[in-house]
Amino acid sequence: MNWSKGLWRGWLAAALLWGAAVAAFAAADLHGRHPFAGLYAYSDARDAFLPQHYAADEAVVEDGVRRGVVTRTDFPDGTTLAAPPDLGEERVRAVAERFWAERWARRAEALWPWALRAAVPPLLLLLSGAFALWVARGFRPKVVPEEMGVETATAEDAPKAAFNTRSAGGLPPFIRSLGPDPKRRRVLGAGR
Known part of the structure; x- marks a missing residue:
């Protein structure tokens, strides 16, 4: 184990x-919450995007857009940016691009x-x-290593050949396994 x-x-x-x-x-x-969704307001004084945590429903934002007190920009990820309209159309577009570029940092x-x-x-x-x-x-x-002594080689420790070379004239095993053949016996010898 x-x-x-x-x-x-x-x-x-x-x-x-x-x-x-x-x-x-x-x-x-x-x-459905910030920064993955929701309403953000751009603060020109802070030059920052402030998440609006109050429950501003769609009707409130649309009412502000209709009255001209807010400019609304919707984004594909579900966020909405509200900016003051007095910034001008070009500045609002630049702010919206910056807001979209900074989404990964907010996330x-x-x-x-x-x-x-x-x-x-x-x-x-x-x-x-x-x-x-x-x-x-x-x-x-603790595991104590065996005493390191002088080893004497014995017959058991001698390396063995990959196949038996004493019979069949030193042929490898796959040839010897072909079976007895009287003709081969005469050529190779009778079990030498």
């Missing part, structure tokens, strides 16, 4: 199950805590298991 191999496989299975559970909780927690920032939750517990378990095996191996009895 190999404890190291069994514990390694057990850890691998537990780590995969743990990662799947954390991924399921992360998907449930982040679905990485949101996923970082979930990645730590998925990776740290299995790594701690692996390190503690390796430490426990290291301690357990310290309690094994």
Whole structure:
């Protein structure tokens, strides 16, 4: 029985199950929320994109667009950017392009805590298991190597040929296995 191999496989299975559970909780927690969806407002004073955590439904945003107090830009990933209309059309387009370019940084920032939750517990378990095996191996009895003495060669220790060369005139076994043939016996000799 190999404890190291069994514990390694057990850890691998537990780590995969743990990662799947954390991924399921992360998907449930982040679905439909910032930075993967939702409304962002551009702040010209801060030059930043601020997630709007209040419940701004579609009608409120559309009302702001209709009254001319907000410019709305929708993106393919489900996010919406609201910017003040006094920035001008060209500046709003540049802000929207920057918002779209920075989406991966926002997502990485949101996923970082979930990645730590998925990776740290299995790594701690692996390190503690390796430490426990290291301690357990310290309690094994020491194997004393055999005395290194001068070895004398005996007949039993002599290397043996790959096939028996004493019979059939030194022919390899595959030829000798062809069976007795009276003609061959006369040529090769009678069992010399």
